Amino acid sequence: MRARRGPLRRVLAVLLLTAALQATPATAAGAADREHDVITWGASADRMGDGAADRGYRLVVRTSAGGSDLRIRLSNAFGDRPLTFGSVYAGIRASGAELVRGSNRRLTFDGARSVTVPAGATVWSDPLPGRWAAALDLVVSLHTPDAAGPATGHWMAMQTSYAGPGDHTAEESGAHWTETTGSWFYLDAVSVRTGSATGAVVALGDSITDGWQSTTDLNRRWPDYLARRLLRADTEVKGVANEGISGNKVLADGAGQSALGRLQRDVLSQPGVRTVFLFEGVNDIKAHTGVTAEDIVAGYREIIDRAHAAGKCVVGATVGPFKGWPEWDPAAESVRQEVNRFIRTSGEFDAVTDFDRILRSPYDPERMLPFLDGGDHIHPNDKGMQAMADAVDLTRLDCAGGPPDTGSRA
Structure with a gap:
């Protein structure tokens, strides 16, 4: 019986080698499929x-x-x-x-x-x-x-x-x-090829996201600080794209196309995007053009709907304090508070980051904390930018399974 094992083993080895060679192209293709x-x-x-x-x-x-x-x-x-x-x-x-x-x-x-x-x-x-x-x-x-x-x-x-x-x-x-x-x-964009589990977050915003009052050439915009956190963190979200435009509004063109107008080009068309981080609204509010909180909320809802239809999650950030800026007044503050109430409590965003809570002074909540103020009472300094990035819950940026089913609105 032992004499027969040698030939049997050789036959088995040939069969296994043949199967491995035949599987190699599929295996290589599978590995390629796992990158994007x-x-x-x-x-x-x-x-x-x-x-x-x-x-x-x-x-x-x-x-x-x-x-x-x-x-x-x-x-x-x-x-x-x-x-x-x-x-x-x-x-x-x-x-x-x-x-x-x-x-x-x-x-x-x-x-x-x-x-x-x-x-x-x-x-x-x-x-x-x-x-x-x-x-x-x-x-x-x-x-x-x-x-x-x-x-x-x-x-x-x-x-x-x-x-x-x-x-x-x-x-x-x-x-x-x-x-x-x-x-x-x-x-306007740079991409790399990486594992299919790796994703990116796009920050859709105005001059605060664009980095005004942060230090030039040192990459101290809040999305830069966020990118450094993500690089060190145990998370599959590693890419960060800063799609802020100074003076940008949710609803109206002016300083760049509105957030609604540029959403597809600047955000949804980018490769590997898992999450849209929406931080806009202060320019709509302070312009005093008759825009109401309901108008801004309608704009937010359209962005949420379009992002969800594209399979992206949406994180909403509250509008920060700006008392001391020339266009601030109690009427604008009332709209800001109403908008922030929607962001915090509506449940329509997949997650919320409360930048207002991070930036505001405990002694005058309508005003930015002086320690974080870049000097004009609306744009944070480097420390304020870092505080904003530190406030982001990194686990809520990881939407590998797609946005949850939030059901119909009341």
């Missing part, structure tokens, strides 16, 4: 001045989630004619406009070195292979050979980037990048 793109940086698009021909921009952004196969999105959302990008590169910053040696690599678009984006459209680059770290100073260099008409970008970057004439995108030296700018041009 997640936004690691974003900035809301807005109308800028006119674009300039033969102009280069070296744009500095801070990533949140790490991953592979980096892609960028270029926007001509507010252009009135096609816009060509002659060359686009991505690298890692050393200091100023100078890049880490060997890090600057060309980006392609459907295999081509240049791309023309139609008016009103956006375009994603091809994936750039390699591993990209979290919390990285990424530098995207681009050249517009024949730009004209309205440019698309983000005015208040709170980050120094660089510009200059000619095409110097391939250079790692900063020698030709002699101009500085406090805005981002044409770039």
